Amino acid sequence: MLSNPPLPGSESCPELMLFDLDGVLMDSLPAMRAAWEAVTAELGVPVPFAAYAQHLGRPFGDILALFDLGKGEEGGAGFAEAYESAAVRFAHLARPFPGVEQALQDIVAADCRLGVVTSKSAARAQPMLAVLGAPFAVLRTPDQGRGKPSPDTLLLALVEAATDPADALYVGDMPVDQEAAQRAGLRYAHAAWGYGAPTKPLPLILQEPSQLVDLARGLPSRGTA
Numbered sequence: 001m002l003s004n005p006p007l008p009g010s011e012s013c014p015e016l017m018l019f020d021l022d023g024v025l026m027d028s029l030p031a032m033r034a035a036w037e038a039v040t041a042e043l044g045v046p047v048p049f050a051a052y053a054q055h056l057g058r059p060f061g062d063i064l065a066l067f068d069l070g071k072g073e074e075g076g077a078g079f080a081e082a083y084e085s086a087a088v089r090f091a092h093l094a095r096p097f098p099g100v101e102q103a104l105q106d107i108v109a110a111d112c113r114l115g116v117v118t119s120k121s122a123a124r125a126q127p128m129l130a131v132l133g134a135p136f137a138v139l140r141t142p143d144q145g146r147g148k149p150s151p152d153t154l155l156l157a158l159v160e161a162a163t164d165p166a167d168a169l170y171v172g173d174m175p176v177d178q179e180a181a182q183r184a185g186l187r188y189a190h191a192a193w194g195y196g197a198p199t200k201p202l203p204l205i206l207q208e209p210s211q212l213v214d215l216a217r218g219l220p221s222r223g224t225a
């Protein structure tokens with residue numbers, strides 16, 4: 001007897017699930033807002049948080065360059081340093097999204113490895129990984145290559161985990177995540193609980209963290225494409 005064809009929307013389970021950190025695993029917007037508002041007030045920089053937030057997902061230095069901040073003129077040179085220090089001060093405002101910690105445990109139980117590819121520095125990402133308490137096999141940051149939307153950090157994560165692009169998946173929440181995954185040849189799923197909207201062609205869209213577990217188990221996702 002012939003076996004049934006795969007159900008529509010079902011995919012082979014990935015060996016490695018790579019995650020963006022901010023807006024996917026951690027709800028860090030309150031921490032970022034507090035740090036941005038403290039530093040812009042302190043240095044008299046007239047860039048509202050909403051303008052900064054449009055570019056979340058890119059490396060911080062790349063965002064500062066878009067606003068002509070972070071290099072050259074007095075005050076600007078100290079902006080990145082002041083923000084880094086404020087971000088540490090307000091880090092306690094960042095929390096895992098509800099359901100994320102359980103989903104990570106269930107993904108590991110489904111024999112799928114975990115990794116994080118973020119635009120945060122390793123120094124700021126590591127404490128968040130500790131909060132999440134899951135066994136991450138790989139962490140890649142722009143400290144080790146061009147940041148998103150370039151594919152470099154995703155590709156380096158695959159090399160470190162000795163995994164083919166076809167056997168991995170990236171979960172993000174911003175258009176730069178989607179673009180980086182596409183340029184790296186990775187499947188992409190969009191976390192709708194994060195901070196941005198996907199771009200066309202629309203990817204698989206997940207409405208809640210428990211749907212990550214469906215993907216790890218190779219079940220037809222309840223997400224929408």
Ligand SMILES: [Mg+2]
Binds near residue numbers: 021022024172173
């Ligand atoms: Mg993000």
